[in-house]
Amino acid sequence: MTESIDEPIISEPAPAPTASEAFATVDALYRYPVKGLTPERLELIELKAGEYFPGDRMFAIENGVSGFDPEAPAFQPKIKFLMLMRNERLAALDARYEDETSTLVIRHEDAEAVRGDLKTPEGRAAIEAFFQRYVRYELRGAPRVLEAPGGFRFVDTTEGYVSLINLASCRALGDMLGAPVDPLRFRANLYLEGLEAWEEFELVGHTIQVGNNVRLKVSDRIVRCAATNVDPVTAKRDLDIPGTLMRNFGHMQCGIFAEILEGGLIAEGDQVRLIY
Numbered sequence: 001m002t003e004s005i006d007e008p009i010i011s012e013p014a015p016a017p018t019a020s021e022a023f024a025t026v027d028a029l030y031r032y033p034v035k036g037l038t039p040e041r042l043e044l045i046e047l048k049a050g051e052y053f054p055g056d057r058m059f060a061i062e063n064g065v066s067g068f069d070p071e072a073p074a075f076q077p078k079i080k081f082l083m084l085m086r087n088e089r090l091a092a093l094d095a096r097y098e099d100e101t102s103t104l105v106i107r108h109e110d111a112e113a114v115r116g117d118l119k120t121p122e123g124r125a126a127i128e129a130f131f132q133r134y135v136r137y138e139l140r141g142a143p144r145v146l147e148a149p150g151g152f153r154f155v156d157t158t159e160g161y162v163s164l165i166n167l168a169s170c171r172a173l174g175d176m177l178g179a180p181v182d183p184l185r186f187r188a189n190l191y192l193e194g195l196e197a198w199e200e201f202e203l204v205g206h207t208i209q210v211g212n213n214v215r216l217k218v219s220d221r222i223v224r225c226a227a228t229n230v231d232p233v234t235a236k237r238d239l240d241i242p243g244t245l246m247r248n249f250g251h252m253q254c255g256i257f258a259e260i261l262e263g264g265l266i267a268e269g270d271q272v273r274l275i276y
Contacts, residue, residue: 019209022271024194026210027167029268032187033097034104035060035154036083036090039184039232040097047214048263052153053162053189055099059118060154061131063087064141073152081146081154082131084227087138091235106130118145156225157257163188163222164200165255172197173254176244184232185241186224186255192272200256207275213264215275222255 029042035057045054062068066080084090094107102119104127105112114130116123124145131143148154155161165188174181183191190210192200203218210216228241242252 017207017275019273019275022194022273024192024272026190026266026268026270026272027193028191029266030184030187030189030191031055033058034095035078035081036087037093037095037106039187044265044267046263046265047162047260049260051151051161051260051263052155055097056189057154058097058148059104060146060148061127062144062146063139066146068146070147070149073149075158076154078156082135082138082143084230085225087135088230088235088237089135089138091230091232093134108134118147161219161260162190162216162258163255164190164192164218164258166195166197166200167191167193168195168197169200169254173241173244176248177239177241179239181239181241182232185228185230185239186222187227188255190266194272201253203256203274207261208258209273209275211264211266211270213262214260214266215262216258217261218256218258220257221251221253222257224252224254228254 029045030039031042031045031053032039033055047054061082063080063082066076068076068080078085082090092108093113096105097103098105101117103115103117103123105115106127107113114126116126118124118127127145128143132139135143146154165183165186167183170181170183170186201221204221205218207215207217224242224245226242229237229239231238241254245252245254
């Protein structure tokens, strides 16, 4: 009796993911080199899979001893640093970080107030001395410049790899408040145009393609704090954004977080598509 030989089972290759028609565009790109300080607009940036938004939250100003250990970096509540939620005077500063020289330049009232190389003890000491004077009544201890070690950033949550804001939601929020809402209050990395108001929440759990190559997995909604109440131009605490969200929707969420699945270059004007 001849033993039968089973034919090998050949698996069909998984279908390649497909992208929808563009449903939004990137209106603007921003990074925030020092936590709580000035946004810096970018025309082009290269994202890398599994990493944070480049140049974002690389430094923080410790407000008294925080317990942060650069040898074992771990998430710290933002209350341990100078930040807009409590220290709205930060918005009155014009800060710029120069990557080539690792120098932070701070201007105040149209004049340069201080500059320092954040990679050197002398440069950090100059920046710390400035904040010792500038926010002296809001300090819990000596301010200290902290640098994030590789693979870590001073973000507000453990999920905050890349943040996105829907500009239509900002406009809708402004209608509720009866005053325009500057999108920079939300300190996002990508600002999107073309969505309906609050449509960004429907993207949670989905993957989107930005430009030709970058793919982001939208992970969560962003819960907002009192930092959004501070006008980024006037430094005045003039709106109640978390309260307005709570009264109208029963939550304080605006914007979304995403993780970088596939890296590449993105630029202002890039189209955004849904991946199936």
